[in-house]
Amino acid sequence: MSKYPPLSPIVAALPATVPFVGPEAQERDRGGPFRARLGANESSFGPSPRVVERMQAIAGDMWMYCDPDNHDLRLAVAAHLGISADNVVVGEGIDGLLGLLARMYVGPNDPVVTSLGAYPTFNFHVAGTGGRLVTVPYENDRESLDGLLAAVKRENAPLVYLSNPDNPMGSWWEADEINRFVESLPETTMLVLDEAYGELGPASALPAIDVARPNLIRMRTFSKAYGLAGIRLGYAFGEKQVISDFEKIRNHYGVSRMAQEAGVVALSDQPWLQEVVSKVEAGRQRIAAIAHDNGLIPLPSATNFVTVDCRRDGTFAGKILQSLLSRDVFIRKPMAAGLDRCIRISVGLDHELDILAEELPGAIAAAKGN
Amino acid sequence: MSKYPPLSPIVAALPATVPFVGPEAQERDRGGPFRARLGANESSFGPSPRVVERMQAIAGDMWMYCDPDNHDLRLAVAAHLGISADNVVVGEGIDGLLGLLARMYVGPNDPVVTSLGAYPTFNFHVAGTGGRLVTVPYENDRESLDGLLAAVKRENAPLVYLSNPDNPMGSWWEADEINRFVESLPETTMLVLDEAYGELGPASALPAIDVARPNLIRMRTFSKAYGLAGIRLGYAFGEKQVISDFEKIRNHYGVSRMAQEAGVVALSDQPWLQEVVSKVEAGRQRIAAIAHDNGLIPLPSATNFVTVDCRRDGTFAGKILQSLLSRDVFIRKPMAAGLDRCIRISVGLDHELDILAEELPGAIAAAKGN
Numbered sequence: 038m039s040k041y042p043p044l045s046p047i048v049a050a051l052p053a054t055v056p057f058v059g060p061e062a063q064e065r066d067r068g069g070p071f072r073a074r075l076g077a078n079e080s081s082f083g084p085s086p087r088v089v090e091r092m093q094a095i096a097g098d099m100w101m102y103c104d105p106d107n108h109d110l111r112l113a114v115a116a117h118l119g120i121s122a123d124n125v126v127v128g129e130g131i132d133g134l135l136g137l138l139a140r141m142y143v144g145p146n147d148p149v150v151t152s153l154g155a156y157p158t159f160n161f162h163v164a165g166t167g168g169r170l171v172t173v174p175y176e177n178d179r180e181s182l183d184g185l186l187a188a189v190k191r192e193n194a195p196l197v198y199l200s201n202p203d204n205p206m207g208s209w210w211e212a213d214e215i216n217r218f219v220e221s222l223p224e225t226t227m228l229v230l231d232e233a234y235g236e237l238g239p240a241s242a243l244p245a246i247d248v249a250r251p252n253l254i255r256m257r258t259f260s261k262a263y264g265l266a267g268i269r270l271g272y273a274f275g276e277k278q279v280i281s282d283f284e285k286i287r288n289h290y291g292v293s294r295m296a297q298e299a300g301v302v303a304l305s306d307q308p309w310l311q312e313v314v315s316k317v318e319a320g321r322q323r324i325a326a327i328a329h330d331n332g333l334i335p336l337p338s339a340t341n342f343v344t345v346d347c348r349r350d351g352t353f354a355g356k357i358l359q360s361l362l363s364r365d366v367f368i369r370k371p372m373a374a375g376l377d378r379c380i381r382i383s384v385g386l387d388h389e390l391d392i393l394a395e396e397l398p399g400a401i402a403a404a405k406g407n
Numbered sequence: 408m409s410k411y412p413p414l415s416p417i418v419a420a421l422p423a424t425v426p427f428v429g430p431e432a433q434e435r436d437r438g439g440p441f442r443a444r445l446g447a448n449e450s451s452f453g454p455s456p457r458v459v460e461r462m463q464a465i466a467g468d469m470w471m472y473c474d475p476d477n478h479d480l481r482l483a484v485a486a487h488l489g490i491s492a493d494n495v496v497v498g499e500g501i502d503g504l505l506g507l508l509a510r511m512y513v514g515p516n517d518p519v520v521t522s523l524g525a526y527p528t529f530n531f532h533v534a535g536t537g538g539r540l541v542t543v544p545y546e547n548d549r550e551s552l553d554g555l556l557a558a559v560k561r562e563n564a565p566l567v568y569l570s571n572p573d574n575p576m577g578s579w580w581e582a583d584e585i586n587r588f589v590e591s592l593p594e595t596t597m598l599v600l601d602e603a604y605g606e607l608g609p610a611s612a613l614p615a616i617d618v619a620r621p622n623l624i625r626m627r628t629f630s631k632a633y634g635l636a637g638i639r640l641g642y643a644f645g646e647k648q649v650i651s652d653f654e655k656i657r658n659h660y661g662v663s664r665m666a667q668e669a670g671v672v673a674l675s676d677q678p679w680l681q682e683v684v685s686k687v688e689a690g691r692q693r694i695a696a697i698a699h700d701n702g703l704i705p706l707p708s709a710t711n712f713v714t715v716d717c718r719r720d721g722t723f724a725g726k727i728l729q730s731l732l733s734r735d736v737f738i739r740k741p742m743a744a745g746l747d748r749c750i751r752i753s754v755g756l757d758h759e760l761d762i763l764a765e766e767l768p769g770a771i772a773a774a775k776g777n
Contacts, residue, residue: 043512044511045511045514048652051655057660058475059476061476077472079472080470083470084469092469093462093463099453099462099634099635099637100635101444102449103429103639104429104432105427105428105429106429106432108435136658140417141415141418142413165656195413196412251410264470265469266471266472266473267664267665268664279411288502288506289502289528290427290499290502291499291500291639293666295637295665
């Protein structure tokens, strides 16, 4: 037998891409570990010690299936936000929820609007539906609300993506600007507002919670400020009917029992969260100072990373990145035109930022030299 | 605003069903816990103590993202099966992989063949693609290989599902029968062979590993014999090109770091697996004896549950089930015509089977009485 069963047309047309190469893959390729892990916007400060204790205590319970309703966690999220559990759906990180949302609102050839250089995994999941991406350039290193709105109207798009605070630039809009954008959208367009970094920026950037609007869904994660990237846990909240539509296609047993319990405890330890937020703020200042010391320009950040303008073109910034990698410092960089002059450095532990401070001058010199 | 953004036609046509109501939801409805958890085919014997230790040791590492390549686990699975890591894809349980497989091979209105009363979550994921289910009745409490083959050929189906050993009946085919079935399939039809219970039945039921065939994908799980249902971890193996096609749509960061590490250690502790297999065998005999003692007929089982013929119709078996639930004994039952005369009892701990033995006579009497 030599023939393959035919793939469905949508899948047959797709490349076998991986949205992000992980640091572990890079370490395998390099043949050794990084000394500073500053590239994946993780929280080096870890999860709350109470979360760790809980995970250790329940490890032996993992023979039991997870609760497919995510009941306790949805209740905890709802209490945290002051909404009903019916307004909350839980998934395997925001990534998993974005994949479902794309399938819910996008069919073959439907236009989907996002910013050029914004979250690649959203684009990946749109491609998986056969949808057609329409990208809008950033303006002054922010996602362009006017540009996104114009594209949505021109294309009659069923779905538009906006992250606030933004990745990879670390920029943000204040809540009143976001609200104006939301209110200007056609009612036939669903907005996914990705607030993965929501806990790490100014509170003024987060619109008041309103779960009455049928064309807005907001997503948050335990991967960033809560320090649980490895457990795969995120949630979305919005209008009840919209939330219940996830039931039609989600993997009901997708979120592990470990993740569900970890999430409940993580939400209950807000003092830990505030401690992390303070440490992240201090780390951003340290990275900014290191950038300044090296003649680079740190951009303002509402996230757990600082995007640094290297003041030349993308090739130059790419050389700095490569040189840092070769010096065992894992960072990433924006790739889209206009943004690619930058490198992106996650807040890490003090000793990791010491290594950054030691290695950055040499990396810049090497980038200038070849 | 009152309008909803329109759902994609496929999703709009779906009901918001949950394939399985979990025992936790039943406990919330009842207002109290079950005394015996014998309904979800979990492994009450738990995971290997070495797995538990490992999970406890790495709980604090969960701030790091998981490896999107699942590199170490795929290598471990490959070594376990004697194949290449390129022949292995990992997912959030078999459920997650079935969802991807349906999207890979099924488009709107495409016919998909399965057995009437077989795994509902497969059906759920097929519905999510807009595919059309074609069901074949069981024959003598086994999935009908001849019937499935005839339906595949009649419908020119791109995808057919077969579980071996089977759920919910516990029955199985020997490997040579499975091989004959595989070889008879049109090369345009993909067979998904669900071997979730593969470690628990006779070795003679598992075909030799052959990853050269482009129209066969086999799936296994850590949820059953390995005792890790709550961690969400399964894998599929098959021909390299077929496996790489999963890359096009899978949630690359879907399987947690905890699950990946647990899986590696679980595979390394085969003595624990053999101990569990022995305990399951003893538990099956105990359940069979309890059934006999009560005038019911236990069916032969190659799984970690025993399906018990209650010797009347589905209504009667349903009453026994309800009565057991009211006596704090969680079990489930097949629902399809012809199979619904049965109840399905998972192997549990000795004290849970004691409770079953105590409560079953009363449950049968109650079912007869009303």
